[in-house]
């Protein structure tokens with residue numbers, strides 16, 4: 001596929017890497033707006049969903065699809081991964097219409113919310129899309145695949161941070177029948193594509209028994225167009241690897257064995273997924289966006305409340321969750337490092353830094 | 356000789372029942388190894404075995420453990436019955452047979468997971484409703500496993516961990532199962548502690 005891009009790095013869009021020399025980091029402003037996912041001092045799975053409505057100004061909840069300082073570098077990383085492994089982006093034949101729905105949703109949202117970077121002009125079905133940070137100025141015919149360099153889902157998700165999956169609704173459940181997955185926490189689209197809601201969630205511990213997936217699915221089947229919802233998920237990642245795929249686990253797994261008290265602060269990252277779910281208008285499919293934010297431990301503890309709370313969550317987490325999330329072997333070392341940022345003072349409810 | 360009991364597992368892992376004769380315009384039966392016993396039991400349960408046999412097509416191959424009960428299948432006297440030399444050749448025949456099979460046909464799969472999974476994959480790709488497909492496990496519990504790293508499939512996996520027959524990595528065998536691939540997932544066991552491969556345990560026979 002040939003999507004010609006010209007990466008426009010500037011004072012805002014950082015030129016950084018998520019592999020090899022790992023130059024990724026957050027600016028002080030990005031740390032302040034980091035989506036810290038813990039609203040209390042402990043954590044267990046729950047059906048944590050709320051309306052995806054504009055949140056606080058400057059926060060990651062302000063826009064439909066948050067664009068931040070890592071945008072251009074993340075898109076370059078995605079192109080790198082897709083060149084090595086095209087199976088990271090797949091769409092079963094019946095999902096093309098849902099791909100167009102997603103393209104429309106993203107283009108309209110970005111053009112409306114970030115006019116300085118994106119613009120969409122429509123002349124009937126002739127659309128002109130401008131993406132300034134990636135140097136794209138492209139006219140095409142909406143719903144005509146021959147006018148795009150690749151499928152509509154691939155086209156737009158090569159230009160949008162976060163992974164995306166598209167779920168078809170049939171037989172009272174959802175089927176993950178398409179996706180762009182290059183920033184995942186250790187699950188394989190190529191293996192899971194075509195599975196239903198309970199099947200692809202099969203490996204998750206404890207949550208099935210708690211009825212969480214039954215309730216979440218029931219809720220999702222009622223999702224209405226124009227009323228998206230969002231939730232958080234999180235895990236831990238050694239080094240700022242956006243792409244912790246099972247496919248490449250032999251390349252990155254050993255990094256988990258290299259942690260110590262000296263390197264913990266810059267090597268260990270809290271990985272937060274801001275997930276949003278949208279009912280799509282033409283296909284009736286559900287789009288799922290999974291936007292990963294990486295925060296170094298040393299960055300997060302600059303917010304005293306987060307340092308205290310992260311220590312308590314890591315220290316007290318259920319071992320099955322720590323094992324599933326892949327940090328059981330490092331849990332004690334992580335808690336030890338974090339303990340020097342926890343003076344035992346009470347923390348205020350909610351995840352905002354200053355409250 | 357009874358159907359296999361599997362321990363409780365995760366939600367993506369297939370579960371199997373017991374074949375029951377159902378009314379249908381035609382009966383397509385796919386079996387390997389000890390699946391022959393389930394086929395014989397199926398006809399024994401039929402109210403009118405002779406008329407069911409007259410509308411039946413049986414595709415059979417030996418099991419991965421060598422069990423070959425073709426003679427008993429042949430002796431049933433179905434309208435059509437063929438023995439294939441291997442699972443892949445059985446699947447070629449199945450593809451041809453499926454071209455002529457009409458909706459309203461009942462489909463019965465029995466034997467090992469690898470055979471049933473691949474046959475089901477091919478049948479469902481043609482749009483047959485899975486409510487018209489029955490499955491009963493018999494015989495060997497060896498697994499068909501896809502290496503999540505190189506994507507190569509290793510047939511008849513007996514041990515956990517095992518060595519990928521394509522890329523050579525040592526893989527542990529998950530219960531996570533893809534119907535699209537008709538395979539369990541294999542994941543590198545020494546990705547973190549390189550070179551530390553625990554001795555293989557025979558989990559599947």
Ligand code: HEM
Pocket residue numbers: 045046047048165167174176186187188192200201202203204207212213216217220231233234235286288324325
């Ligand atoms: C409909 C779109 C969704 C998709 C495509 C999706 C996909 C996934 C996948 C692929 C995993 C990893 C499973 C593995 O280990 O292989 C996962 C984990 C999980 N999902 Fe979902 N999910 C969706 C919606 C939801 C919703 C609505 C909930 C609400 C409760 C939820 C809760 C979870 C939980 C709790 C985990 C475990 C995460 C962890 O501990 O790191 N998911 N999901």
